[in-house]
Structure formats: structure tokens, C-alpha cells
Amino acid sequence: MKLTFFDNDIPNFGDEVNRTMWGHFTPPDFFDQDESELFIAIGSILYDDYPAAARKIVAGSGYAGYSNAPNVHDGTWEILFVRGPQTAEVLGIDPSLAVTDSAVLLRATPLPDPAPNIGAAFMPHFDSLQRGDWAKVCKMAGITFIDPRDPVDRIIAQIRGADVVVTEAMHGAIVSDAMRTPWVSVLPIHKAHRFKWLDWARSVEIDYQPKRLWPSSTREALTFFTGHHGIGARTKRVLDSAPTRPFTWAIEHIAAQKLQNLVKQTPQLSDDAVIERVTDRAVTAIETFVKSRRSGDKPIRAAE
Known part of the structure; x- marks a missing residue:
């Protein structure tokens, strides 16, 4: 069985x-590279192009519109649970299978100690780092920059040590919520996310209230205002050239000011009882x- 993400x-x-x-949660030899059986894990990875003959086990994954919805009713899918109600609705499965994102399972694992002196922090979507300059803007704003490309334990320690996390990255919010760190969501610069x-x-009974994020560079501004990716070589060459530097300076300073305002917004956090309930359901699933695989059983739960 191949761990798939x-x-x-x-x-x-x-x-x-x-x-x-x-x-x-699994014995050492639980996963291998056998693609005849796929354990579809954390991520927006419920695509329509998995091998038709492969057995597909869904463990808290979600659908995000990056492809057409897969047909999970063809007998090759076992749904342990999915990320949320929208995924369940799109797939046409039993609403009770909409538990939450499986990153909540971190609550049931050993965790690194909270990092000291974090204060307010910002985590961009990793895709934004291809066009933005958030490390620089965070430094200008006096806010801790959480780099989504860093090692997992470092990021978790920073989240646990933060007073509040402003996040463009959805898993910045998911893990902050799981760790009980208040968070402020911002709309991703690129609409696809x-x-x-x-x-x-x-899934965690939160009234989603995202704030607006100001772009941190001219290339990110292009994406913000037009929806273009802004990562091509020609775009980079033009927008990073000398004539655009005054615009870049202005954009960076506005972004820093906007970020300072965002950390003062009322943060969100799911109810303690809700996060405990969904954690228990995910762990049990x-x-x-x-346990069923240790006993040699290989049931397929029909997607209803």
C-alpha cells in the first residue's frame, strides 16, 4: 500500500x-511502493486520474476543484472519512463521512515544545513564495514569518508558540486550530486555492470569515488583480526590473501595514468540544x- 499525497x-x-x-498510527511495514493500493492522505488530492484498477483508501483528504470529481462509486474506493461536507456533497457520499482534515490527528501524536518569542506570526501559501517576498514584509511588520517550506516540527513548534497565526495556507489554520492557537484566515492571493x-x-463548525491579504510584490500584485500565475520567466524579468522598484517599495510597505492590521483582527478557533469530537472520530477511523489490515481483512466500504 502506497502512502499517497x-x-x-x-x-x-x-x-x-x-x-x-x-x-x-501504523506499523513500520504498513506502507510500501505498491501502487495497486493507494492510501490517499492529507491534502486536496481527490482527483479523477488515479489508476482505475487501484484500490483507493481515503483518509481525510478533500476535493478542491483542481480536477473533475472522481467517481468513488465504482467499487475501488474505501472512504474512511473526508475533509468536510463540501467534499462529501461533491462526491455524493454519506454526510457522516465528512469528519475533518486528517491533519487533526497531530493532536494524538508527540509534539515539539512551543517555540519561544514567536508573538504574532504569518504563514503564506507555499505557492505565494514563488512570486511574493513575505519574509521581507514580515520583517518590516515585526511579525514572525512561518515558512511553509520549513521542516514540519519547526513549523508546529512555531504555531504552538504563537499568540496568533495569520495564515494564507489552509493547513496553517488547520494545525493552529488543532494546537489551540488562535488564527486569522486570509483569502489566498490565487483564487484556485x-x-x-x-x-x-x-467540518469544525466555524463561520469562515477570511480577510483580504495585500500582495507583497509586483508579481504577486499581478496575480492579485488579474488572476494570472505571475511566475513565468518573462513576467519575473519585467516586474523585477529597475523601473518597477518604486512600485515594489510601495507595495511592500502597504503589505507590511496591512499585515500589522490583520494580527489585530479578532481571531477564530473552533470549540474545544468540537475539536475533541472530530479528533476522536478520526483516530477511531x-x-x-x-487493525483490520493487521488481521488480514481487506473490506471495501461502499461510498454511499
């Missing part, structure tokens, strides 16, 4: 959690599945 050239916190977390937020928020 978005394995990008650029490390990304939400995806990288898969590398470290699942070993706390927005659908999935409401899916998760509904994984433990039941792992």
Missing part, C-alpha cells in the same frame, strides 16, 4: 505532514482500518 519539488507543510505523522477552506471550516 502531493509530493512536490518544493516542500509544503500541509503535504509534508504526511511524511512524519502516519508512522505514529479558496474553495477548500469552506469545506474544512464547516484510522485505528479501525489499521
Whole structure:
């Protein structure tokens, strides 16, 4: 059985959690590279292009519109649980399978100690770092920059030590909420990353109230105002050239000011009882599945 997640050239916190977390719930030899059976884990990875003959086990993944919705009713899918109600609705499955994002399982694992002196922090979407300059803007604003490309334990320690986390990265909010650190969501600069937020928020009974994020560079401004990716070589050459530097300076200073305002917004946090309930449900689903495999049983739960 192959542990399956978005394995990008650029490390990304939400995806990288898969590398470290699942070993706390499975025996050492549970996963291998056999692609005839896929354990579809943390991430917006419910795509329509998985091998038709492969058995597909869904463990808290979500649908985000990055592809057409898969047909999970063809007999090859076992749904342990999905990220939220929107995913369940799109897939046409039993609403009771909408538990929450499986990163909540971090609550049931050993955690690094909170990092000291974090204060207010900001985590951008890793995609934004291809076009933005958030480390510089955070420094200007006097706010801790949480780099989603950093090692998982470092990021968790920073989140645990923060007073509040402003986050463009959905898993910045998911893990902050799981760690009981108040968070402020901001709309992702690129619109493609927005659908999935409401899916998760509904799973933990949060009224999703994202704020506006100001771009941190001319290239990010292009994406913000036009929806273009802003990562091509020609775009980089033009927008990073000398004539644009006054605009870049202005954008950076506005972004720093806006970020300072965002950390003063009323943060969000799910109810303690809700996060305990969804954690227990997720742990039970994984433990039941792992136990069934240890006994040699391979049931397929029909997606209803």
C-alpha cells in the first residue's frame, strides 16, 4: 500500500505532514511502493486520474476543484472519512463521512515544545513564495514569518508558540486550530486555492470569515488583480526590473501595514468540544482500518 499525497519539488507543510505523522498510527511495514493500493492522505488530492484498477483508501483528504470529481462509486474506493461536507456533497457520499482534515490527528501524536518569542506570526501559501517576498514584509511588520517550506516540527513548534497565526495556507489554520492557537484566515492571493477552506471550516463548525491579504510584490500584485500565475520567466524579468522598484517599495510597505492590521483582527478557533469530537472520530477511523489490515481483512466500504 502506497502512502499517497502531493509530493512536490518544493516542500509544503500541509503535504509534508504526511511524511512524519502516519508512522505514529501504523506499523513500520504498513506502507510500501505498491501502487495497486493507494492510501490517499492529507491534502486536496481527490482527483479523477488515479489508476482505475487501484484500490483507493481515503483518509481525510478533500476535493478542491483542481480536477473533475472522481467517481468513488465504482467499487475501488474505501472512504474512511473526508475533509468536510463540501467534499462529501461533491462526491455524493454519506454526510457522516465528512469528519475533518486528517491533519487533526497531530493532536494524538508527540509534539515539539512551543517555540519561544514567536508573538504574532504569518504563514503564506507555499505557492505565494514563488512570486511574493513575505519574509521581507514580515520583517518590516515585526511579525514572525512561518515558512511553509520549513521542516514540519519547526513549523508546529512555531504555531504552538504563537499568540496568533495569520495564515494564507489552509493547513496553517488547520494545525493552529488543532494546537489551540488562535488564527486569522486570509483569502489566498490565487483564487484556485479558496474553495477548500469552506469545506474544512464547516467540518469544525466555524463561520469562515477570511480577510483580504495585500500582495507583497509586483508579481504577486499581478496575480492579485488579474488572476494570472505571475511566475513565468518573462513576467519575473519585467516586474523585477529597475523601473518597477518604486512600485515594489510601495507595495511592500502597504503589505507590511496591512499585515500589522490583520494580527489585530479578532481571531477564530473552533470549540474545544468540537475539536475533541472530530479528533476522536478520526483516530477511531484510522485505528479501525489499521487493525483490520493487521488481521488480514481487506473490506471495501461502499461510498454511499
